[in-house]
Amino acid sequence: MSIDLRVLREADFDSWYALLDRAFGGVPEPAEERALWKGLIEYERSLAAWDEKEIVGSAGAFSFRMTVPGGARVPTAGVTMVSVAATHRRRGVLRSMMRRQLDDIRALGEPLAALVASEPDIYGRFGYGSAGRALAAEIDTARVRLRMPPGADEPRLSFADPRTSLTRCEDLYSRLVGGRPGLLSRAPGWEELGLLDPESERGGASPLQCVLAEREGELAGYARYSVKPEWDAAGPKGVVRLRSLEALDPAAHAALWRFLFDLDLTSTLSVHSRPLDDPLTHLVSDPRRCGLRTRDVLYLRIVDLPAALAARTYQVPLDTVLEVEDAFCPWNTGRWRLRGDSGGAVCERTEDEPRLALTARELGAAYLGEGPLTALAAAGLVRELVPGSLAPVSLAFGSQTAPWLPHGF
Numbered sequence: 097m098s099i100d101l102r103v104l105r106e107a108d109f110d111s112w113y114a115l116l117d118r119a120f121g122g123v124p125e126p127a128e129e130r131a132l133w134k135g136l137i138e139y140e141r142s143l144a145a146w147d148e149k150e151i152v153g154s155a156g157a158f159s160f161r162m163t164v165p166g167g168a169r170v171p172t173a174g175v176t177m178v179s180v181a182a183t184h185r186r187r188g189v190l191r192s193m194m195r196r197q198l199d200d201i202r203a204l205g206e207p208l209a210a211l212v213a214s215e216p217d218i219y220g221r222f223g224y225g226s227a228g229r230a231l232a233a234e235i236d237t238a239r240v241r242l243r244m245p246p247g248a249d250e251p252r253l254s255f256a257d258p259r260t261s262l263t264r265c266e267d268l269y270s271r272l273v274g275g276r277p278g279l280l281s282r283a284p285g286w287e288e289l290g291l292l293d294p295e296s297e298r299g300g301a302s303p304l305q306c307v308l309a310e311r312e313g314e315l316a317g318y319a320r321y322s323v324k325p326e327w328d329a330a331g332p333k334g335v336v337r338l339r340s341l342e343a344l345d346p347a348a349h350a351a352l353w354r355f356l357f358d359l360d361l362t363s364t365l366s367v368h369s370r371p372l373d374d375p376l377t378h379l380v381s382d383p384r385r386c387g388l389r390t391r392d393v394l395y396l397r398i399v400d401l402p403a404a405l406a407a408r409t410y411q412v413p414l415d416t417v418l419e420v421e422d423a424f425c426p427w428n429t430g431r432w433r434l435r436g437d438s439g440g441a442v443c444e445r446t447e448d449e450p451r452l453a454l455t456a457r458e459l460g461a462a463y464l465g466e467g468p469l470t471a472l473a474a475a476g477l478v479r480e481l482v483p484g485s486l487a488p489v490s491l492a493f494g495s496q497t498a499p500w501l502p503h504g505f
């Protein structure tokens with residue numbers, strides 16, 4: 097089989113996207129969703145794998161900036177729309193696309209690549225580590241109460257049309273982006289993602305609704321949600337499905353959650369994705385009735401190791417030497433001296449004796465501050481070569497704010 101990898105031409109978008117639809121089960125994506133992706137796609141960074149006259153593989157990338165610990169926004173390739181025709185699976189088409197893509201990302205000078213995986217098992221072999229998990233919840237709002245912080249009655253809540261309020265909400269979101277590792281600075285057009293609401297995917301729920309929390313006319317927070325009315329012999333038991341909630345301060349945050357908890361005729365609040373450190377977990381009266389669970393969301397790959405490690409800050413001063421193995425991107429393999437603190441960092445090649453040994457995948461997993469290096473060492477995936485060197489480096493790599501990616505791409 098001879099496969100030819102080429103940059104996607106606009107004229108081939110429909111067949112390229114049809115391949116993707118089929119690989120994901122063959123149910124065509126709703127027209128509005130497809131139109132959104134068609135508008136956002138970066139053709140010059142999208143690859144099509146051709147077998148003679150047929151497209152048999154797809155892989156795209158978006159040009160993002162991702163917040164890293166310390167608040168810098170680092171150029172990041174958002175890997176997306178990966179598929180291979182079932183007729184051509186397990187013959188190395190994905191591997192060849194990953195090879196080409198990571199070489200291209202390196203040539204573009206982006207230190208990081210990120211993705212949301214359809215299956216967790218696919219991307220580790222290409223050096224992607226699980227770097228940001230999310231909290232999901234199924235809250236029994238008939239039983240669970242909220243402890244309200246001071247000032248929670250102050251914000252004025254009002255309904256707003258999701259579209260009309262979009263610019264204000266997006267401005268608020270953009271103020272929050274620098275404060276949490278993993279968040280993406282959304283370029284114009286990306287805000288539309290938050291409004292996607294195809295009727296065919298509502299499953300009996302209402303159209304998307306929006307509630308604003310304001311103080312003296314200034315937006316302090318918003319939530320978007322839908323309601324699925326349900327009834328049984330005992331009465332109403334509707335489900336509120338939270339799509340997004342952002343707030344600038346604790347009072348607005350709690351006020352919005354209380355609004356969602358108290359919606360009449362509902363008894364369940366279904367939450368798809370929140371950061372692991374969402375303050376909600378401290379406000380609920382009964383976490384056991386919140387159906388809390390975590391799931392992997394964000395996978396990260398260090399593409400340019402010295403640039404990536406120097407782009408973030410470190411919680412406590414560190415000066416260490418890492419022995420890194422990177423089979424898929426060998427330019428990262430070797431010994432690296434990393435010096436840094438909360439003000440910045442420098443990372444350079446060195447001949448000095450290494451203190452820790454790990455692979456690029458583990459570095460990706462630890463990079464945003466979630467997966468402690470100590471836990472990875474306990475799993476045997478990070479080796480402490482000089483006794484006593486692991487704990488301080490693990491602490492330095494941590495983050496006071498849990499990394500999170502609220503949406504896919």
Ligand SMILES: CC(=O)SCCNC(=O)CCNC(=O)[C@H](O)C(C)(C)COP(=O)(O)OP(=O)(O)OC[C@H]1O[C@@H](n2cnc3c(N)ncnc32)[C@H](O)[C@@H]1OP(=O)(O)O
Pocket residue numbers: 119120175176177178179180181184185186187188189190191192211212213214215217218221
């Ligand atoms: C960021 C995103 O877009 S995520 C979306 C990914 N796409 C999908 O899930 C759609 C459905 N699946 C597919 O289209 C294909 O099966 C793909 C893209 C996942 C894999 O494509 P293939 O061309 O079959 O992969 P390829 O032959 O290059 O395999 C490379 C390696 O990955 C492994 N692999 C491939 N798919 C999977 C999988 N789903 N789970 C576990 N391992 C996998 C192969 O076994 C092979 O392993 P090896 O390195 O030990 O030899």
